[in-house]
Amino acid sequence: MSEKVLAEILETGKEEVKSARIVINAPAEKIFAILSNPHRHKEIDGTKTIQENISGPDKLVLGSKFGMKMRLGINYRIQNTVVEYEENSLIGWRHLGRWIWRYELVNIGPQMTQVTETFDASRAPLISKAWLSLRKAYPWTQKAVAKTLVQLKSTCEG
Numbered sequence: 001m002s003e004k005v006l007a008e009i010l011e012t013g014k015e016e017v018k019s020a021r022i023v024i025n026a027p028a029e030k031i032f033a034i035l036s037n038p039h040r041h042k043e044i045d046g047t048k049t050i051q052e053n054i055s056g057p058d059k060l061v062l063g064s065k066f067g068m069k070m071r072l073g074i075n076y077r078i079q080n081t082v083v084e085y086e087e088n089s090l091i092g093w094r095h096l097g098r099w100i101w102r103y104e105l106v107n108i109g110p111q112m113t114q115v116t117e118t119f120d121a122s123r124a125p126l127i128s129k130a131w132l133s134l135r136k137a138y139p140w141t142q143k144a145v146a147k148t149l150v151q152l153k154s155t156c157e158g
Helices: 029-036 039-044 124-135 137-157
Strands: 007-010 017-024 050-055 065-072 072-086 090-094 100-109 112-120
Touching: 017 137, 029 039, 029 100, 029 112, 029 137, 039 050, 039 065, 039 137, 050 072, 072 100, 112 137, 124 137
Parallel strands: none
Antiparallel strands: 007 017, 017 112, 050 065, 065 072, 072 090, 090 100, 100 112
């Protein structure tokens, strides 16, 4: 029987910042190729909210825009912009709510990479933070980043 894979939840000390990390048995370049291709995001989405990629390049870079068809109770579309980028080590994007989904990759061996995913609403406008609190999104988001990392690991190692 195989052991259940879990991501490590990281305590950030801030309600509006949720983070988790996992070690993936793959080089950073392979992992980053998946993260920087919005057409592959549905494969790694631990929340199961992404329905399909509707616009964007095959490879994201700083300033790239990409759109997703989503479902979280209702169907909606979201436009994201890459706001943080370092080839093979960092990628982060945000949308109208201005919270950031960030992935940080650190090589820890020839075929091993530590990946940290962070949901960061610390610099979002007060209206966005209020909406997230009202929707009780923070606990759900903590689980979402952990599930996405497990899915990313499965995709990269499978």
